[in-house]
Amino acid sequence: MKKLARFALWSWLLTKRLLKKPAFLILLLCVPLLSGAVALAARQESGTVRVALVCATDDPVARRSTDRLLHPDVLVRCEAYDSEAEAREALERGTVDAVWIFRDGVSEELENFVTGQRTRGLVLVVEREDNVFLRLAREQLAAAIYPEASFALFRDHLIKALGAPEDLPRETLEKYYSVDVTDSPIIVFTNADGSERQSSGDLLITPVRGLLSLLPVLAGLASCLYYYREEENGVYLRLSAGKRRALPLLNHMSALLPVAAAVLAALYAAGIATGFERELGLLLLYCLAVAAFCEVLRKLCRDESRLGVLIPVLMAAMLALCPIFAQLELPEALRRLFPPYYYLKGIYAGRFVWQLALYAAAAAALAMLLPERETMLPARAKREKKNI
Amino acid sequence: MKRFGTYLLLQGKRALRLLPRTLAVTLLLTLSAALILAVVSARRASDVSRRKTLVGVIAMDDNPYIMMGIHAMETFDAMRDEISFLMMEEEPEALQKLRAGEIAAYVVVPEGFVDMMYTDDVHPLRFVTLAGVTRLDSLLAAELAEAVAKLMIETQNAQYGAIHYAMDHVQGSDPYEADDVLIDRYFAIVFDRDKLFRLETVGLSGELSFGGYYLCGVSVAFLLLWGIGACPLFTRRSEEVGTLLSARGFGAVRQVAGEFGAFYFLMLCGALCAGAAGLFLLRRAGTAVPELPYVPAGALIRALAFLVLTLGSMQFFLYELVPENPGGILLQFLNAAVQSFAAGCFYPSSFFPDGLRRFGEHLPAGTALRYLGGVMSWSGGGVAGMLGWTALFLTLSAAVRRYRQTGRGA
Known part of the structure; x- marks a missing residue:
């Protein structure tokens, strides 16, 4: 009991010295504010591909198709x-990614298309390059004309196969074709737990958890740098080697714990x-794993500047290897070196939580086994001599 | 001037102590990147399907239009290289694969999906992903699924209409007789839909390609992160020496200028090494950046020098603001993450809502991204904005230094 009380006292004292730094506290407060701001911004209207739509004809097919295209869409906006020249200029300026032009004779070209005759296309699509987003946008265009x-x-089939008169009025055709299809959405986006979600904007929020998961790692590494300094200053010299x-x-x-609290608030x-x-449970386990991971690095680097220059590399590696933005096809063993991998996967799959616990235990054992560098009182004197 | 020269030299010596390690880490980073590139290339070469995102499809209906839609989805030209659809039997199996990260998402086509569209009892398609995880490729797959769903409904519309017309007007014939012909014709127009438009590619002029944009984004994000590595240079700084120098007439402005000069030298050396290695790797890997072969090395070096100047001055200012650990490093990372995100280094800024895009464009990282984009696309790349930010950050750094020193002295 006495040991536990001493442990709690030490923990509190170590945390308190950080919480006394106003800059650290302000930064912690900024974390939830920033992620809230990103979520707020992501809910506004946006699109992946911007298209300039020109309807340079009064053709009813063109009019109806452009009306379908002008509603807000998740990916194509x-x-x-008013004119082709204006749209082409916008394309050259980079204001839009593509130009879709409906010219005269759309109905005739449509007739040619459905009867299998040669057609020059209903729409002229102008693009600066070919990429996956523009290819997808063309599919959306096809869906709007479909x-x-x-x-x-349908009309052609009635005339040719069922002997309908060629001058059959459109209203009669629509009576048979246009069954009242409900206005309800035909696709809903749900989470794996069954809860519904908004499709738009989610894309921008997706990396937030991944980026937040790097904050505890960074705090752990910063703590290592801080510890090097305190060690050199002889802060812990009075403690026994065992302690x-x-x-x-x-x-x-x-x-890590104050940063984890900020991360939790930011997730909400x-x-x-x-x-x-x-x-909360997962974050606490993650903090243990990160602390052990950082301690292994501290003992391997053995020096403040060595660990310092390694931090951006570690961050870049974690950004590339952990499931934050895109999943690169890289060996699993490489990904498994970093704790954020288990944390980010563990949110959705229980087995990764167990793996995170194992990782934490293994890293802590390794950290204990690695030899401690010598305490650096002489180094302090040397540094002071070097200091200008 | 002599005192400033001495101070600059001393700061340079401090930075030089960190330089070998910075260069060693750059080498390590380059080797790792080369290794990763080699592994990725080897994997892609050995198994083409591995690079695709897998999206599960569970069809609880054997309606021929559903099957046509799924087949259409699988053969969509737009996504053939990026997304592959995987037919699955049961939803629990799909859920398990989704949670294990084996598939990016799955689509459930409910029983009676098309038929129910004509009633108020709609059973929509369900596109299932993990909460808080929307990957771009799965979002694209969802768009395709929606487009195909509309296509299936229209097609069945026509089939029902033709049957009803035959019942009403064609006496004594089987209304379903011509059905197969109609379905065949619909299949034909679905698969020929690229003939609906004529494509004209005008080529790139003054604007970046998608690959070029991402190269610029990754470069700026990398430079933003790179500043974290210099933390020992700042957290080990003695403030007492600064105050003493200030008292002896060597003011905050000259101190900041001397220290920033050394920091800039350190950052530039690291960035040039990383840039040269990155360029070499990109060329070796057969880069998908069409602009790269046409940009002279001199222009890239000059661009890197300006980028490091602006982003370095910002990092210097942040270290001046919070010169201690762990706050200093956290601030650098938060700044790097927020600026990279808002400026469009991770996702193209065109994805963002207008307000966020305009905000991101005016941030230092946004200015840097536009400048680098301009250099890459030969459309200018004015340095005025970059120099403006640099001047502002250095002035603010000097002001913070002076405030701290006079505050302490008082």
């Missing part, structure tokens, strides 16, 4: 332009938290 093509084919073995881990945890601010108990 169309804007009406109802017209389908109706024209000093576990002290670095406790020291890192004291830096961004609206991506999956449940308080689950998030």
Whole structure:
């Protein structure tokens, strides 16, 4: 009991010295504010591909198709332009990614298309380059014209296969073709737990959890740098060797826990938290794993500047290897070196939580086994001599 | 001037102590990147399907239009290289694969999906992803699924209409007789839909390609992160020496100028090494950046020098603001993450809402991204904005230094 009380006292003292730094506190407060701001911004209207839409004809097929295209869409955002020249200029300026031009004779070209005759196309699509987003946008264009093509084919079929008169009025055709299809959405986006979600904007929020998961790692590494300094200053010299073995881990945890609290608040601010108990439990386990990971690095680097220059490399590696933005096809063994991998996967799959616990235990054992560098009182004197 | 020269030299010596390690880490980073590139290339060469994103499809209906839609989805030209659809039997199996990260998403086509569209009891397609995880490729797959769903509904519309017309007007014939012909014709127009438009590619002029944009984005994000590595240079600084120098007439402005000069030298050396190595790797890997072969090395070096100047001055200012650990490093990372995100280094800024895009464009990282983009696309790349930010950050750094020193002295 006495040992536990002493442990709690040490933890509190180590955490308190960080919480006394106003800059650190302000930064922690900024974390949920920033993620909340990203979530707020992501909810506004946006699109992946911007298209200049020109309807340079009164053709009814063209008019109906452009009307379908001008509604807001998650990925393709169309804007009406008055003339082809204006739209082409916007393309050259880079204001839009593509230009879609409906010219005269759209109905005739549609007729040619459905009857299998040679056609020059209903729409002229102008692009600066070919990429996956523009190819997808063309599929959206095809989907917008498809109802017209389908109706024209239906008419042609009635005339050719069922002997309908060629001058059959459109109203009669529509009576048979246009069954009242409900206005309800034909696709809904749900989460794996069954809850519904908004499709637009989610894309921008997706990396928020991944980026937040790097913050504890960074705090742990910063704590290592801080510990090097304190060690050199002889802060812990009065402690026995046995007590000093576990002290670095406790020291890192004291830096990690406030950051983890900020991360938890940020997850709620961004609206991506999956449940308080689950998030809290996983974050605590993650903090243990990160503390052990950082301690291993501290002992391997053995020097402040060595670890310092390694931090951007570690960050870049974690950005590339952990599931934050894109999943590169890289060997699993490389990904498994970093704790954020288990944390980010563990949110959705229980087996990664167990793997995270194993990782934490293995890293902590390794950290304990690695030899401690010598305490650097002479180094302090040397540094002071060098200092200008 | 002599005192400033001495101070600059001393700061340079401090930075030089960090330089070998910075260069060693650059080498390590380059080797790792080369290794990763080699592994990725080897994997892609050995198994083409591995690079695709897998999206599960669970069809609870054997309606021929559903099957046509799924087939159409699989053969969509737009995504053939990026997304592959995987037919699955049961939803629990798909859920398990989704949670294990084996598939990016799955689509459930419910029973009676097309038929129910004509009633109020709609059973929409369900596109399932993990909460808080929307990958771009799965979003694209969702768009395709929606487009195909509309296509299936229109097609069945026509089929029902033709049957009803035959019932009403064609006496004594089987209304379903001509059905197969109609379905065949619909299949034909679905697969020939690229003939609906004529494509004209005008080529790139004054604007970046997609690959070029991403190269610029990654470069700026990397430079933003690179500043974290210099933290020992700042956290080990003695403030007492600065105050003493200030008292002896060597003011905050000259101190900041001397220290920034040394920091800039360190950052530039690291960035040039990383840039040269990155360029070499990109050329070796057969880069998908069409602009790269046409940009002279001199222009890239000059661009890197300006980028490091602006982003370095910002990092210097942040270290001046919070010169201690762990706050200093956290601030650098938060700044790097927020600026990279808002400026469009991770996702093209055209994805963002207008307000966020305009905000991102005016940030230092946004200015840097536009400048680098301009250099890459030969459309200018004015340095005025970059120099403006640099001047502002250095002035603010000097002001913070002076405030701290006079505050302490008082």
